[in-house]
Amino acid sequence: MQISVLEINLNAIKNNLADVKKLLKYNQKLCVVAKANSYGLGAKKLCYNLQNFCDYFAVSSAKEFFDIRSVTQKPIVILDPVFENLNRLTRAGAELSISSFEGLKKIIEFAEKSDRKIKVHLAVNTGMNRFGFKTKNEIFEVISKIKKTQNIIISGVFSHYFEANDKIFADYQFNKFLKLKQFILSEFNLNAIYHLANSDGILSKNGFDMVRAGMVLYSDKNYPTISLKTRVLDIQNLNPYESAGYSGVFQKNTKSKVAIIGIGYGDGISRNIVKNGYVLINGNYAKIVAICMDTLLVDVTGFSVKIFDEVVLIGKSKDKQIFICDVAAWCDTISYEIIVRLSNRIERKYIN
Numbered sequence: 001m002q003i004s005v006l007e008i009n010l011n012a013i014k015n016n017l018a019d020v021k022k023l024l025k026y027n028q029k030l031c032v033v034a035k036a037n038s039y040g041l042g043a044k045k046l047c048y049n050l051q052n053f054c055d056y057f058a059v060s061s062a063k064e065f066f067d068i069r070s071v072t073q074k075p076i077v078i079l080d081p082v083f084e085n086l087n088r089l090t091r092a093g094a095e096l097s098i099s100s101f102e103g104l105k106k107i108i109e110f111a112e113k114s115d116r117k118i119k120v121h122l123a124v125n126t127g128m129n130r131f132g133f134k135t136k137n138e139i140f141e142v143i144s145k146i147k148k149t150q151n152i153i154i155s156g157v158f159s160h161y162f163e164a165n166d167k168i169f170a171d172y173q174f175n176k177f178l179k180l181k182q183f184i185l186s187e188f189n190l191n192a193i194y195h196l197a198n199s200d201g202i203l204s205k206n207g208f209d210m211v212r213a214g215m216v217l218y219s220d221k222n223y224p225t226i227s228l229k230t231r232v233l234d235i236q237n238l239n240p241y242e243s244a245g246y247s248g249v250f251q252k253n254t255k256s257k258v259a260i261i262g263i264g265y266g267d268g269i270s271r272n273i274v275k276n277g278y279v280l281i282n283g284n285y286a287k288i289v290a291i292c293m294d295t296l297l298v299d300v301t302g303f304s305v306k307i308f309d310e311v312v313l314i315g316k317s318k319d320k321q322i323f324i325c326d327v328a329a330w331c332d333t334i335s336y337e338i339i340v341r342l343s344n345r346i347e348r349k350y351i352n
Contacts, residue, residue: 003262004230004346007315008041010049011352012223017053019222020213023202029193031056033214034068035079040339041218041226042348044071050217058212065094077121077156081131086110090118095155099123099131104142111151120146121156124180126173126196128162136183143188156193156210157184164200174205181208215336220314220324226339227315228346231308232281233295234260245290245297249274252301259286259300261311266293268341269313270331277330279311283318314338 021030032054038046043064047057048071057072059065060080069076069092077095081103087110089096098104098120111118122142125132133139146152159177163169177196184190194208199216218225236258238244243251244258261279265271271291278285279298282305290297298311314322324335331338 003233004228004267005349006041006342006346007227007229007349007351008045009223009225009227009351010046012220012225013041013046013217014050014053015223016217016219016225017050017213020202020211020216021053023206024211025206027209028206029055029195029210031058031077031195031210031212032217033058033198033212035060035064035214036340037064037067039215039218039336040342042350043068045348045350047072047074054213056210062089062094065089066092069093075119075155079121079123079158087114090114090116093119095119095121097121097123097131097158098142099133101138101142104145107152108145108149111149114151117151117153119153119155121158121193122154124157124159124177126159126176126180127169128160130160132159136180139180139184140187143184143190147188154190154192156195157181157190158193158195161196161198161201161205164198164204167205170201170205174207177208218339219335224315226324228263228313228342229315230261230263230311230313232259232305232311233262233307235300235305235307236260246292250289250297250299256299256301257303257305258289258297259305259309259311261296261298262294263313263346264292264294264296266343267345268343269296270333270338270341272331272333273327277327278322279313280315280317280320280322281305281309281311283320285320 034043047068051072123132125134195210197211277288286298
């Protein structure tokens, strides 16, 4: 029996997806972002269950592509550039991204030797400065070269918001992408899928032909998408000034009681959570006071706790609840990192 379990509520994720679809404009496509193993929740399982409710999937590597190709025949775009295994990828229907002239050269060389049509998405840099072509001249040169090459089809043109919640930045990127789209249409009449909005963009500055939904699907803000649970493994009663944890990190000047619970930094729990974060045991908040590779130590002084009691790190216990964003705040990071870091030592259990 696994001590630590990540329960993933498929119906809650589908409810999030349904809420996103209500925000879509006429004929907009929905791309489910499944990179990083669907943000740590299990890409194969989620893609299999979500494929009837979306138009596309997006991943970031060849490995991630093949992981989900085994469970869905929906179009899959690889958002990051890949330069190897092009034959195997394109044979399986991968849609590749081109973000540099070096990458373009590589794909053209492959396409000229290939006997199949290769679908690509052009990355446009509207301010994120991560991937993509910046200027109209660069974009004109890229598309011109592709037009002269057999076997390459431009399926999409895309960019990425870096601060969709800030109106000034979002408007700037939106307008820049719009002008580039208008330029491409005027010069080449390119019938492709133009996509810009990530999760934040869907909620704040939506537009164009497709949206890419990632964390907005997996967040527990509106529905209980995940619960992270473990168990009390041991209980230590400490005398005044007796310490616990590495370097004696926990110590009180009164008698205290510490519960040792079965999850640690080896399972992806951030060390920053110590002294900032809490768990729930029997509906009570218990402060995290030390961390080890396999365990956390929590202060349960004054609580009724016994060995093998359930411990909730994310989710509900009686009338109390800890959200992903709570854990992120305690660790001084973002919600994405909290769930992506959860290791495979934690059993994934799918419900509903």
